[in-house]
Amino acid sequence: MGPNNPFHDPLRFERQVKPCSLVIFGANGDLTKRKLIPALYRLAFERRLPSGFSIIGNSRTEMSDDAYREKMRQSVIQFLEESPFDESVWRDFAAGLFYISGDLRDPNLYSRLAAKLAELDQTRLTGSNALFYLSTQPSHYAPVIEGLGAAGLQHAAPTATNPSPWRRLVVEKPFGHDLASSRELDTAVHRVFHEDAVYRIDHYLGKETVQNILAFRFGNGIFEPLWDRRYVNHVQITAAESIGVEGRGGYYEEAGALRDMIQNHLLQILATVAMEPPALFEATAVRDERAKLLRSIRILKPGEVPTHAVKGQYGPADVGGQSLPGFRQEQGVSPNSQTDTYAAVTFFIDNWRWAGVPFYVRSGKRLAKRVTDIAISFNPAPHRVFADSAPGAGPADLAPNLLILRVQPEEGISLRFLSKQPGSGMQLRPVSMDFKYGSSFGMRSPTAYETLLVDALTGDATLYSRQDMVEASWQAVHPILEVWNNTTFDFPNYASGSWGPASSDDMLALRGHTWRVP
Ligand code: BG6
Numbered sequence: 001m002g003p004n005n006p007f008h009d010p011l012r013f014e015r016q017v018k019p020c021s022l023v024i025f026g027a028n029g030d031l032t033k034r035k036l037i038p039a040l041y042r043l044a045f046e047r048r049l050p051s052g053f054s055i056i057g058n059s060r061t062e063m064s065d066d067a068y069r070e071k072m073r074q075s076v077i078q079f080l081e082e083s084p085f086d087e088s089v090w091r092d093f094a095a096g097l098f099y100i101s102g103d104l105r106d107p108n109l110y111s112r113l114a115a116k117l118a119e120l121d122q123t124r125l126t127g128s129n130a131l132f133y134l135s136t137q138p139s140h141y142a143p144v145i146e147g148l149g150a151a152g153l154q155h156a157a158p159t160a161t162n163p164s165p166w167r168r169l170v171v172e173k174p175f176g177h178d179l180a181s182s183r184e185l186d187t188a189v190h191r192v193f194h195e196d197a198v199y200r201i202d203h204y205l206g207k208e209t210v211q212n213i214l215a216f217r218f219g220n221g222i223f224e225p226l227w228d229r230r231y232v233n234h235v236q237i238t239a240a241e242s243i244g245v246e247g248r249g250g251y252y253e254e255a256g257a258l259r260d261m262i263q264n265h266l267l268q269i270l271a272t273v274a275m276e277p278p279a280l281f282e283a284t285a286v287r288d289e290r291a292k293l294l295r296s297i298r299i300l301k302p303g304e305v306p307t308h309a310v311k312g313q314y315g316p317a318d319v320g321g322q323s324l325p326g327f328r329q330e331q332g333v334s335p336n337s338q339t340d341t342y343a344a345v346t347f348f349i350d351n352w353r354w355a356g357v358p359f360y361v362r363s364g365k366r367l368a369k370r371v372t373d374i375a376i377s378f379n380p381a382p383h384r385v386f387a388d389s390a391p392g393a394g395p396a397d398l399a400p401n402l403l404i405l406r407v408q409p410e411e412g413i414s415l416r417f418l419s420k421q422p423g424s425g426m427q428l429r430p431v432s433m434d435f436k437y438g439s440s441f442g443m444r445s446p447t448a449y450e451t452l453l454v455d456a457l458t459g460d461a462t463l464y465s466r467q468d469m470v471e472a473s474w475q476a477v478h479p480i481l482e483v484w485n486n487t488t489f490d491f492p493n494y495a496s497g498s499w500g501p502a503s504s505d506d507m508l509a510l511r512g513h514t515w516r517v518p
Contacts, residue, residue, distance in 0.1 A: 017454060018127065019127045019129065020129035022056070023130060023131070024133045025058050025059075025104065027057025028063075030248075033075040033079065034075070036449060037075055038081070038447075039449035039450045040093070040453065041090065042447070054098065055096060055097050057097070057099045058100050058102060058104075060101060064099070068098075068099035072094070072097060081447065104136065104143050107151070110153060111151055113153065117130055125161075127161060128156040128162055130168075132168070132170070133172075134172055138176075146188070146191075148192060153167065154169075154192050169198050170201055171198065171201065173200075173264050174255065174259060174263075175467075175470045176474070177254070178474060179471060201464060205272075205448075206447075206451040208445040208446070208451075209412075209437070211463070213273060216413065230379075231378055233357070234357060234359070234377050235375070236360045236361075236375040237359065237360070237362070237373075238363075238372065239266055239372045239407075242369050243366070243370070244325070244330060244341075244496070245365060250333075252339065257340045257363050257364055257365070258343040258345075258480060258484075260363075262363055263476075263477045266361050270297075270359055271469070274349055274359070275289040281462070283460065287469070291469045291472060293351075294476070297349055297475075297476040298348040299478075302482065304479075308347075309344070310345075310500075310501060311342070311343060312340060312503075313340060313492045314364075315491075315496070316495075317366075327366075327491075338489055342494060342500045343363060344500065346358050360513070362500065362504065366497065368497055368499050370408070371406075373405060374405040375405075375518075377401075377402055377513075379400065386428055399416065401417050402415070402516075411437040419431040
């Protein structure tokens with residue numbers, strides 16, 4: 001099999017999923033329909049799942065196995081990215097798809113679940129291995145964990161064919177609403193599950209391009225020597241979405257952009273960009289370095305918040321002839337909402353490598369386009385040799401070297417540098433050297449959920465978050481949330497389809513910087 005074959009993956013046999021069951025709580029929810037089941041189907045399509053692999057979905061709605069299968073079939077057809085839907089793969093996959101309705105607070109649900117798991121061990125040879133996936137509203141996490149514990153489902157007894165069956169728990173974000181509630185959740189988790197069995201998912205860590213930051217930094221010799229305060233002027237991390245809250249107004253009204261994106265996804269990206277090299281590529285070593293970095297983020301004093309953090313909310317607008325509602329007009333949102341649909345923060349990392357280098361992080365809904373990238377801006381050359389020979393030199397001549405790590409939608413890396421413009425004289429112009437994932441590898445990248453599901457099913461927690469990281473991230477955003485909570489903002493302060501509030505530009509201007517337009 002050549003590298004252009006979509007099934008070519010030299011490690012796929014080492015990372016073979018052993019027979020097991022996956023139990024999804026919240027099986028009728030958005031995440032399950034949009035991400036989990038399409039990712040599992042795709043894994044089945046690529047023959048990454050063992051025969052007998054079984055899924056038990058749970059939610060309150062009464063439904064037969066067949067009705068659930070049909071619902072999921074529609075979701076896969078709707079949300080499957082790129083690949084075609086294959087009826088025969090689906091038929092095999094759906095034969096392992098089951099549904100149990102029931103209230104998460106009812107102990108009876110867990111005994112029925114135990115019976116179903118035991119039945120699947122017999123009928124589909126799942127070997128007593130099971131992964132429990134929490135994809136419900138966060139308020140249900142603790143009751144589910146308690147229910148699993150009361151029914152003894154966190155352990156499985158060795159069998160003749162499987163001497164060490166495993167039970168694991170995947171917890172979806174948000175891990176709490178703030179530091180205190182994240183600790184409460186952690187206590188609830190640890191009352192039942194051992195830390196080794198807990199997988200806190202942050203799907204940004206599963207994105208190919210985020211993993212590639214590690215390859216880029218630690219697999220090459222030439223970039224790392226430049227990766228510090230002496231050469232890097234500042235870093236910009238952008239996660240812009242063009243969509244609004246899309247029917248999630250109720251959840252989002254409580255969360256806001258700082259909690260929804262920055263506290264987890266973007267701080268994990270920041271940690272990946274800024275962490276020290278781990279000695280080994282192995283779960284504990286990698287996670288220790290990420291955690292150490294997150295703990296080095298400077299905690300803002302309340303008085304510093306207004307100059308280091310910007311809160312925004314989109315208003316209604318006409319974009320391309322289409323009139324878009326403002327956040328306050330979305331369903332489930334208060335007409336006086338103070339929720340942030342945009343947040344930008346200037347972070348500093350108090351360690352030897354990064355002292356004094358601003359890391360600007362921003363995220364928002366209904367921005368000009370969907371793009372996630374990281375731009376590392378290097379210091380300018382110390383002396384402008386060409387200044388006099390280029391009298392007409394414009395600001396472009398001053399453009400600093402920029403390294404852009406593109407996470408989505410166009411995955412790749414580009415390096416911007418100055419080059420001589422053809423012709424007489426020394427006129428310089430920025431040009432760029434580009435690497436594009438698609439054209440270099442000519443194969444599809446797995447989605448983050450495909451990667452992370454295989455990892456959890458094979459017991460690899462390298463790309464999963466850990467409680468100390470979760471707490472360090474909450475600590476980093478805590479003062480901002482506190483100050484925002486006690487301030488009334490004049491919202492809306494940016495129009496749908498724009499790049500966010502003007503105050504965000506002002507924040508960068510304080511240090512002589514500007515947001516780049518990605
Ligand atoms: C989720 C957030 O975690 O990430 C959403 O809750 C956001 O609000 C989503 O839209 C973005 O993920 P992606 O993979 O589409 O960039």
